[in-house]
Amino acid sequence: MDEFSLIRHYFSRLTPAAADVALGIGDDCALLNVAPGHQLAVTTDTLVGGRHFPLQTKAGDVGWKSLAVNLSDLAAMGAQARWVTLALTLPDADQEWLQAFSSGFHALLQASQVALVGGDTTRGPLSITVTAMGVVPVGKAVRRSGARVGDLVCVTGTLGDAALALRLLDAPDLPPSLRERLDRPQPRLAAGLALREFAHAAIDLSDGLAGDLPHVLEASGVGAVVEAQLLPQSYEFARHASTGERLQLQAQGGDDYELCVCLPPDCLELAQSRLEVPLTVIGRIVDAPGLRFVDANGANIPLESHGYRHFQ
Amino acid sequence: MDEFSLIRHYFSRLTPAAADVALGIGDDCALLNVAPGHQLAVTTDTLVGGRHFPLQTKAGDVGWKSLAVNLSDLAAMGAQARWVTLALTLPDADQEWLQAFSSGFHALLQASQVALVGGDTTRGPLSITVTAMGVVPVGKAVRRSGARVGDLVCVTGTLGDAALALRLLDAPDLPPSLRERLDRPQPRLAAGLALREFAHAAIDLSDGLAGDLPHVLEASGVGAVVEAQLLPQSYEFARHASTGERLQLQAQGGDDYELCVCLPPDCLELAQSRLEVPLTVIGRIVDAPGLRFVDANGANIPLESHGYRHFQ
Numbered sequence: 001m002d003e004f005s006l007i008r009h010y011f012s013r014l015t016p017a018a019a020d021v022a023l024g025i026g027d028d029c030a031l032l033n034v035a036p037g038h039q040l041a042v043t044t045d046t047l048v049g050g051r052h053f054p055l056q057t058k059a060g061d062v063g064w065k066s067l068a069v070n071l072s073d074l075a076a077m078g079a080q081a082r083w084v085t086l087a088l089t090l091p092d093a094d095q096e097w098l099q100a101f102s103s104g105f106h107a108l109l110q111a112s113q114v115a116l117v118g119g120d121t122t123r124g125p126l127s128i129t130v131t132a133m134g135v136v137p138v139g140k141a142v143r144r145s146g147a148r149v150g151d152l153v154c155v156t157g158t159l160g161d162a163a164l165a166l167r168l169l170d171a172p173d174l175p176p177s178l179r180e181r182l183d184r185p186q187p188r189l190a191a192g193l194a195l196r197e198f199a200h201a202a203i204d205l206s207d208g209l210a211g212d213l214p215h216v217l218e219a220s221g222v223g224a225v226v227e228a229q230l231l232p233q234s235y236e237f238a239r240h241a242s243t244g245e246r247l248q249l250q251a252q253g254g255d256d257y258e259l260c261v262c263l264p265p266d267c268l269e270l271a272q273s274r275l276e277v278p279l280t281v282i283g284r285i286v287d288a289p290g291l292r293f294v295d296a297n298g299a300n301i302p303l304e305s306h307g308y309r310h311f312q
Numbered sequence: 313m314d315e316f317s318l319i320r321h322y323f324s325r326l327t328p329a330a331a332d333v334a335l336g337i338g339d340d341c342a343l344l345n346v347a348p349g350h351q352l353a354v355t356t357d358t359l360v361g362g363r364h365f366p367l368q369t370k371a372g373d374v375g376w377k378s379l380a381v382n383l384s385d386l387a388a389m390g391a392q393a394r395w396v397t398l399a400l401t402l403p404d405a406d407q408e409w410l411q412a413f414s415s416g417f418h419a420l421l422q423a424s425q426v427a428l429v430g431g432d433t434t435r436g437p438l439s440i441t442v443t444a445m446g447v448v449p450v451g452k453a454v455r456r457s458g459a460r461v462g463d464l465v466c467v468t469g470t471l472g473d474a475a476l477a478l479r480l481l482d483a484p485d486l487p488p489s490l491r492e493r494l495d496r497p498q499p500r501l502a503a504g505l506a507l508r509e510f511a512h513a514a515i516d517l518s519d520g521l522a523g524d525l526p527h528v529l530e531a532s533g534v535g536a537v538v539e540a541q542l543l544p545q546s547y548e549f550a551r552h553a554s555t556g557e558r559l560q561l562q563a564q565g566g567d568d569y570e571l572c573v574c575l576p577p578d579c580l581e582l583a584q585s586r587l588e589v590p591l592t593v594i595g596r597i598v599d600a601p602g603l604r605f606v607d608a609n610g611a612n613i614p615l616e617s618h619g620y621r622h623f624q
Contacts (some may be wrong), residue, residue, distance in 0.1 A: 020394060023442050030429035032395055035347030042429060044397040044443060049435035058588050082332060083344055085356040087441040117342035117354060124360035127436060129399040131443040135346065177600060
């Protein structure tokens with residue numbers, strides 16, 4: 001049973017149909033009616049050492065990334081990131097590690113204009129849980145469920161860099177820019193705020209396009225066709241990834257932390273002009289359910305499996 | 313270095329003086345200006361298996377308690393508990409354990425009228441992090457910093473039951489009512505809401521009175537004298553605790569999850585009449601700094617050390 005089934009099975013019944021819960025478990029964030037006109041967007045993610053990051057990862061990068069993956073969920077909803085709490089479990093009170101961790105965490109707090117407002121520190125195997133909170137005007141949050149047939153499927157930035165970095169982790173010639181994409185992903189907060197004016201649906205890419213986009217398709221009751229050669233590549237990715245592994249790294253590698261959004265075609269240009277990151281069209285929403293990857297001739301490209309899951 | 317110093321040293325600088333953070337790290341909850349007139353109270357706590365609860369604890373009790381300790385922080389601030397997120401790390405996807413855990417968690421959700429709105433499930437050593445959110449009108453939250461000389465120091469319920477249960481854990485004649493106090497503490501949410509009308513300061517008792525009350529005294533710049541024989545005892549506690557261990561269990565045992573509040577004397581009767589749990593006067597706020605325990609004649613009773621801390 002994978003983690004999604006686990007959560008759904010045991011915990012979905014715990015989300016009541018309460019008037020103050022506009023959206024419960026099952027999207028990038030919950031949406032809570034905190035005051036008239038204002039919704040609170042909340043998300044939580046745990047990083048376990050050796051599972052979500054290699055144990056040799058620098059403490060500063062662990063600090064940055066544990067915050068980044070949560071802010072990325074707020075970005076996907078179009079929420080303004082405001083506050084986070086940090087629950088830190090450590091095997092020992094290693095001063096040097098703590099200093100570096102907090103520096104990395106702090107660097108992204110500052111870059112994102114977000115405040116750390118609460119925490120808990122306990123002894124145990126290395127694990128970091130961050131809960132991130134943002135605000136969004138009522139009706140403005142971008143959910144997974146709004147994609148419509150004819151929408152363009154677009155992604156911010158480039159895909160596959162982090163997955164390639166992970167594969168080349170011990171290679172002496174791993175380009176720093178790829179390593180940076182693995183260790184210090186940039187949550188697309190500004191893009192999320194801009195895109196909420198246009199997007200019908202959005203999700204952040206943590207498990208890989210092939211693992212995450214289907215959540216949008218299922219929630220929206222639609223399908224998608226994605227053209228493999230349209231997936232945006234960085235210069236270093238194009239230089240270091242072999243032709244045979246490109247699609248697998250870009251669609252199934254995970255750790256991209258880019259946004260995947262469904263846009264009405266007539267909004268594309270305006271949306272692109274409002275973003276500081278590239279926004280690339282990679283496919284289209286269609287009626288037939290499921291996600292198909294196709295080549296330039298429209299022929300299906302089969303994928304091995306869909307995405308990264310913790311309990312398999 | 314203990315957990316409090318850890319958090320202060322590495323993370324307090326990460327809490328900026330932002331206009332939307334009314335209260336950052338260092339109280340039972342953070343207070344966030346989420347919308348005009350409304351503050352969001354947020355707290356997070358991690359429970360690690362074998363550290364915060366015995367590994368043989370029933371899964372249902374672990375579920376209950378992981379929620380209870382967080383709701384207790386909201387109660388101490390006088391916030392109306394509304395939403396929680398759950399980050400669950402499990403060594404394996406044990407269906408029976410998950411079923412029982414979620415039942416215990418759910419039972420307290422229902423009893424407290426709180427909604428689970430988000431979560432994350434990962435594989436790793438058993439650890440549970442809950443983040444609890446509540447709302448409180450601006451100006452109504454009860455902080456640690458408001459105690460004044462002359463205030464009565466009061467506690468809800470009885471003290472020492474959980475600590476005695478932990479000491480007698482393997483005893484065949486451990487009374488169920490004591491065991492219940494250890495495994496299923498009752499967060500004093502209704503008492504917290506009622507007491508916010510009267511209390512100058514409050515804290516919830518997780519580490520024991522001798523560990524927690526000093527946080528109020530330091531934040532308020534005052535001291536307190538507590539009369540040991542006034543500490544409220546349950547019938548089973550009085551029957552099973554030896555005279556020599558009573559004060560230690562009641563003041564230093566921890567896991568009470570009762571509220572300790574500082575009240576102006578003229579509010580006592582009205583406050584008591586509004587609560588469904590007993591509210592007992594145990595001492596008084598004084599000018600001289602520090603916490604003194606005294607006997608009926610006013611003579612000092614020395615305590616060995618102060619409270620339970622994770623990193624010692």
